[in-house]
Amino acid sequence: MVDQPQQADQRSFVRRRAVPLLAAATLTSIFVAAYFAGQTHALRQANQATTAQAAASGADLPSGLKLPTLDATAAFSSEKFSMATGFVSANAEGLFVLDHNSGLLQCSVMYPRLGQFLGLFVVNVHDALGTGKGAEYMMMTGLVDMPSSNSNPLASSVVYVLNTTTGMYACYYIPFNRTMMNSNKPQQGNLVLLATGSADPVVDRDAIR
Known part of the structure; x- marks a missing residue:
């Protein structure tokens, strides 16, 4: 117990x-x-x-695998100037500068082998978009896929310019010659007006019926 x-x-x-x-x-x-x-x-x-x-x-x-790449362009506008970039060929880029006061649009192309601006193309956008006191502009570039040849050279980009006062816009292409760039020869010419339009078009109702 x-x-x-x-x-x-x-x-x-x-x-x-x-x-x-x-x-x-x-x-x-x-x-x-x-x-x-x-x-x-x-x-x-x-x-x-x-x-x-x-x-x-x-x-x-892995062998044969490549990551996708992004090719980007840029655009910027201020009170007096607009600036944009765009490819003129697979190896060269154009610098677009627009003077709002004079309407002068310049495309300067740097030759990558030489590191110098040896291509210059100009136009006055006032001829297509008009001018007026206090006019302001916006600008950007875009890609174009039109046939080109030595007799009809064409860059890979077009440039769009918008008159923000009137809403009118224009598209220009660049007669850029790749052969001259490959030969390190300078070139210059005029930007060519491709088309115009309006951001506020008058709709023709009879035409769309």
Whole structure:
């Protein structure tokens, strides 16, 4: 009879000691699991960053695989001037500058081999868009796919000019000669008016019926 209370006390003591030990073991397991999960996440992020950097630089790509490229042009207008860029060939870019006061539009082309502006094409946009006090303009370039030849040279871009006062706009193409550029020969000429339009046209309802 005396042994039974002693055994009961021993079992109660073991239970009281086992509960904290089990709790400590559980917490330790949680911390260890969280630590390794965090390390795995950090390694995954590092690998993703490395892969992104390699993709951006084009390194370590499978043979025959090329990333797509983006060819962009830019345009900007201020109170007195408008400026834009556009490709005149696969290897050269044109710089378009418009003087709002005089209406003079210039396209300067840099020859990449020489690093010099050796192509110059000009036109006065007032002839097509009119002029007036306080006239303001916007300008941008676009791609064109028209046949060209040595007798009829044509750049890869056209330039659009908008008179924001009247809403009239015009499109010009550049008679750029790639053969002369490849021969490092300077060239100049006039920008050629391709078409005109209006941002606020009068709709002929009878014509569209």
